[in-house]
Amino acid sequence: LQRIDETLAAPFQDEPIPPVLRRLATSCEPDQIAGGLRMPSEYALLLADKAGTISCALSQPSGQGLPSSLDPSTLAEAAASGQIITLRNANPDGAGWRARVTTMDDDYLVLALSLAETRESVARLTLIATLVGLVILVLAALAGLVVVRIALRPLTAIERTAGEIAAGDFESRIEAGDPDTEVGRLAAALNAMLVEIREAFAQRDRTEERLRQFVADGSHELRTPLTTIRGHAELIRRGEASRPEEVARSASRIEAEAIRMSGIVDDLLVLARLDSAPDPRRRPVDLLAPLADVVADARVRDPGRQIEVRHLVEPPWQDTAPTVLGDDGQLRQVITNLLANALKHTPTDTPIQVEVGVRAERVRLAVVDHGPGLSPGNETRVFERFYREDAGRSRSQGGAGLGLAIAAEVVEHHDGTLSYERTPGGGATFVVDLAHVP
Structure with a gap:
């Protein structure tokens, strides 16, 4: 806008109304509009009376959506102050105008430049800025994705290790990271926990194996005296130990094996109490x-x-x-x-x-x-x-x-x-x- 305003102010620097503008406004002939003016390709010249009614409207090129009337108070204020104002385009979709108003005799002379080029420039800049912003956003998103993936790589390793552990591989460990980072400390803590879990499972397996062996050995130890007792009892029942000394010998063996079995049971009870209440x-x-x-x-x-x-x-x-x-x-x-x-x-x-x-x-x-x-x-x-x-x-x-x-x-x-x-x-x-x- 500053460049347009400077262009509008240039013809009025040497004299209030340049002769060429006076001649154009007086003749209102379109074929004379370009003569003697160093203006951009799109401009307009309007002549309006005190009521704002336009008596002459010239534009280059013609048909640029010039207004049919102007607000007289706006014209009077702009002419008195020398400020450059903005005029609406008669076409709602068209670009507006920047206008310089001055008095000529009893009328207002309005020299206006179209804002179409400016609007197009703004639109292009907006489009360029939008595209550049989108490119930057995409690049930033890609860079952020890379950074996040790198930052979360230890967490991915933790997830993979957790899956391996869930599958039964208790020897898996998380790669140690920087101990000064939260992820590094988390990895160290999880590795320590995995060691404890492995030891707990190993202890459980050892305990179960020990219990199975204990039950098997205990059953075997009890089977021996029970077999002896059963054998001597069958001898007595079948009458094969008929003499008193034979019956006494079998009864003595039954008693001895019963005492032995009682001792084994007592020892097993002692071990069971130690296992259940070790303190x-x-x-x-x-x-x-x-x-x-x-x-x-x-x-x-x-x-x-x-x-x-x-x-x-x-x-x-x-x-x-x-x-x-x-x-x-x-x-x-x-x-x-x-x-x-x-x-x-x-x-x-x-x-x-x-x-x-x-x-x-x-x-x-x-x-x-x-x-x-x-x-x-x-x-x-x-x-x-x-x-x-x-x-x-x-x-x-x-x-x-x-x-x-x-x-x-x-x-x-x-x-x-x-x-x-x-x-x-x-x-x-x-x-x-x-x-x-x-």
Whole structure:
């Protein structure tokens, strides 16, 4: 608009009304309109009276939608102020006009330039701006899509890994990202969770396998005495054991196997209680008291066996009571099982020592025998349920293989350890290690 306004003001800079405009307005002849004017190709010249009625209307080219009348107050104000005004096109769809109004005699002389070129320029610029904006928007969207895909790539990896885990692959892991980003921290947290899940499933599988083996072994152990009882009962029923001494022998075997089966059931119940309620009732227990009782009972059962109790108080051992925090009954069972194991698997003429002492705030209780000891490779398996080192040994002599397993689990539930050491010179030493309570 500024350029158009400057073009309209140019003819009036030297004189109020250029002669060529006066001549055109007076003659109102279209063939003279271009003479002497340096104007754009589309302009108009109007002559209107004080009432706004147009008496002469010339345009180049002709037929440009010139108005048939003008507002007299607008003309008067524009002529007095010298301001350039905008006129509407007679055609509603046509471009308007920018007009300069001046007085000529008793009329108004109006020189106008069409805004069609300006409107077209604005339309072109608008179209160009729109197209450029669309291109920029598309490029920005594509760039944003690329950036988002790159940013969400770790989440895609997380989704893929989750699918693999859902399919059963618990070894899958998410690629570690930048730990300073939220996605990186999320990946690290999920990897840690996956490790825990894998360990939980592995523990579940181990527990299920252990339970299946436990049930199978328990059934097998109970089947043996039941078979023996059934066999002797059938002998009596069929009359094959007719003599009194034969009946007495079968009855004795039935009683022995029933006692043995009762012992197995008791051991199974102990293990079941340990599995269901692993936390013992804890109170201070001086191990010298249950140790003395258990050794006294063992001497009554096997009076010919030499069993020695040693309370270690000389340095580096501490001269203090071997007190621990735990369940008195369960700790008695540990000592009973360890001593029974030593009595069962050593010759009757070999001595057994039970040592207890405190060192470095730990209580050490050791049952030392001088028998054959364990074969290499069985040092840890000996604490498994139903395990026997000699598979061929008869069950009547070897027991059910639950004593050491029960002792190990009780000690573990007391936050301690039960381990095997080879006795110097031959034999087995089973060591219980527990925290000392002052």
